[in-house]
Amino acid sequence: MLKSKTFMKKTRSGGVMKIVREHYLRDDIWCGCELCPECPVQENWVLESCPPLESKLFSTPHYMLPDTNVVLHQIDVLEDPVITNVIITQTVLQEVRSRSAPVYKRIKDLIKSPDRHFYTFTNEHHRETYVEQEQGESANDRNDRAIRMVVKWYNQHIRKGRHNLKVVLVTNDRNNKEKAVGVGLEAYTCEEYIKSLIAHPELVDRLACVSDENSEITSSRNIYPEHLPLSKLQQGIKSGAFLQGTFRANRDNYLEATVWVHGEGNNAKEVLVQGLINLNRAVHEDIVAVQLLPKDQWVAPSSVVLQDEGPAEDEDEEEKENILKNIVNTNLAKPTGKVVGIIKRNWRPYCGMIAKSHIKEATRHLFTPADRQIPRIRIETRQASVLEHQRIIVAIDGWPKNSRYPNDMRYRVDLRHLYICSVDPPGCTDIDDALHCRELPNGNLEVGVHIADVSHFIRPGNALDQESAKRGTTVYLCDRRLDMVPDLLSSNLCSLRSDGERFAFSCIWEMNRNAEIIKTKYTKSIIFSKASLTYAEAQMRIDDKSMNDEITVSLRWLNKLAKILKKRRIDKGALTLSSPEVRFHIDSETHDPIDLQTKELKETNSMVEEFMLLANVSVAEKIYEEFSECALLRKHPAPPPSNYDILIKAAASWNVEIHTDTAKALADSLDKAEVPEFPYFNTLIRILATRCMMQAVYFCSGMDTDFHHYGLASPIYTHFTSPIRRYSDIIVHRLLAVAVGADCTYPDLMDKHKQAALCNNLNYRHKMAQYSQRASVAFHTQLFFKSKGIVDEDGYVLFVRKNAISVLIPKFGLEGTVFFEEKDKAARNLKYDEEIPTLTVEGVVFRVFMKVTVKISLDASNIQHQKIRMALVEPKIPGISVPSSVNGKTEPEVKRPKLST
Structure with a gap:
């Protein structure tokens, strides 16, 4: 059956158009x-x-x-x-x-x-x-x-x-x-x-x-005065206009409290606070700023027992406060003040019982804590009849200035419906990050980076926070992981696994299809990861054209955008360097390495990296915008020109020119650095360029002026995406949470000197973690060659010294030294040219990136200092080179000088 509608429409030119719609x-x-x-x-x-x-x-x-x-x-x-x-x-x-x-x-x-x-x-x-x-x-x-x-x-x-x-x-x-x-x-x-x-x-x-029912919680009028911002509180405390202290609620009178002002020895003092307005939403054990009232308004502590038993918010609080004032003994008046701001909240979960609202069918009720020093709390539930007369636990999430009571109504965006997935190395259990991408009705794309909300579980100043700050980072060894936070958090509650709901801190962009950011938002969220993939599994989904489920479509969009982002970043001068990385396969019973291979990087590795970099840059801009004096950032200084000497000389020996005036010039030079008959040359030149770089470091924005990250060609950068394994990221999460109104600040977070001291420890711990990881690789390499025996492998000369060459073995990611001159031995015919650089040994010329063959073995003669030994096999130099190995055993050979590594 066909139904049709006909109507006339006037066009812009003044004509009339007949339109027929068929249904x-x-x-x-x-x-x-x-x-x-x-x-x-x-x-x-x-x-x-x-x-x-x-x-x-x-x-x-x-x-x-x-x-x-x-x-x-x-x-x-x-x-x-x-x-x-x-x-x-x-x-x-x-x-x-x-x-x-x-x-x-x-x-x-x-x-x-x-x-x-x-x-x-x-x-x-x-x-x-x-x-x-x-x-x-x-x-x-x-x-x-x-x-x-x-x-x-x-x-x-x-x-x-x-x-x-x-x-x-x-x-x-x-x-x-x-x-x-x-x-x-x-x-x-x-x-x-x-x-x-x-x-x-x-x-x-x-x-x-x-x-x-909102009127049951809040009213249009403000019940309490606005809390002053932290910057004004700090200025007031410094000038003496305000006093900082710990808020102690009176368990017998809910309209009275004392603030114990911090001080040394006999300088500690007590300030009395009376009345709802003066208490100003402070909760027992909060760190607050108080302002002393004029002396003629000072009062004495009340002797009245007054419990907050009222059923609703329309109680005559003014009448109760007048009762307090009428019975005080003015001769016993104490310094009296009012709370003007909260420096640090010390809220925790509270045990107590629910008191049902008198309003029929109400969903909001009052919770009365067992601790009488804690105010009653508004909670929302439709199971009041079930919960009544039961002991329950409640946490305070906020206390608006127009609400008589605090609430537990945390705002966390529900993103469980999104097709979010994580992409990590095989066997990863501490999953920090997850991603999603979807098309919007306007044709743009929504891209989300979701990071484990570790700061939700680790609160400032508690024992867990102190230990995490001390450790600074998780240390990854070849056969184990030394966690910064307990396994219950790192591999379970915080880890964004695909087996349940998780709290996250999300950075969400709206992008056009050219990966240009239209707008950015940051929010605490709850997510449900739909898949935990390895890099290989994610790559397989992208490449398999028969797969078109939501996760796969999301990955394809992410991969397309990542390629655009990477090209744009490189065009700005970001460096693409290289370093040999290896992975040991460990025997599950003996824990000995049974195989060793170089890590294979896929497109999905780069895809994840690009969005982590983008999130780090976006968050750095946000926290610096909000906290210009105390933002925790990360910078990478430009190397001094002398650092590049070895790189320039090595390239010149192959007739390749390297420019190092700027990061962009270096990046362009590395891209063009090719030798047609030597495909591995570009990788080697990038490895050598890595050795010229300075160490990236954390710093406090208020203590430095140079923010630039040389390697990423970014004017500002921080670490936001790995809070499970880096304490720096937890601090950045706290700063961002305050910036977007998702959490409150605390003194140490706003103190640039303490932030700088923290950065020093983080830089030290990061360096020590690197040393530990390298030592672990060296140790497992020794164990590997102990069982493997003597082997011959091809390698490349990485450095030329006066009496030795440093050789890189790409297959094992191993670097060792072949010496041509030994102690207590007659001098060899060696000629070293520092300018080219080259080393001539008995007429054979060694230069950087030259291909050689070496014999690799484990020298266990010194039990305490076992080491990998390399000896030259090719090119053959009489009296120096050693015969090749067959099946792990050395062929018969003439007596030759002993070589050491």
């Missing part, structure tokens, strides 16, 4: 129900003939049909695995798509999930359910009528098949519900429906608040 209606659209005799037979049914959910509102099995508002606002409820057999109309799906892309994505995921039994009914093309918009009817009213029509049709259709089923409309629109009930349909609000479900009381806490 096709069909009779063969399936209802989606299993074993339905009325519809054409389908292979894959969606709705079960016996839906499992039972309701107290009716006794027969049912399907649920939500309207648009329910899908938009109660998507958390619909995503619960308990909710199955749901009919989503085409009308609702189209409305949701136009109003919320994230919710549309989430509902589409539910429809795609076969075990959830969500069915899309195309009512707009069904002859019996399509409705025209009537004259004077709004689009919203027309859509509501279309949804009611679907409910009516389904109930009639199901009865024809003699099924003992019904379709229930779930709507939070009062008008829509009344009209549905008026024509004989069963309709309920989302809350009524969820509360009626048998054996699933936990679902009520997934309901979103849609009522006007």
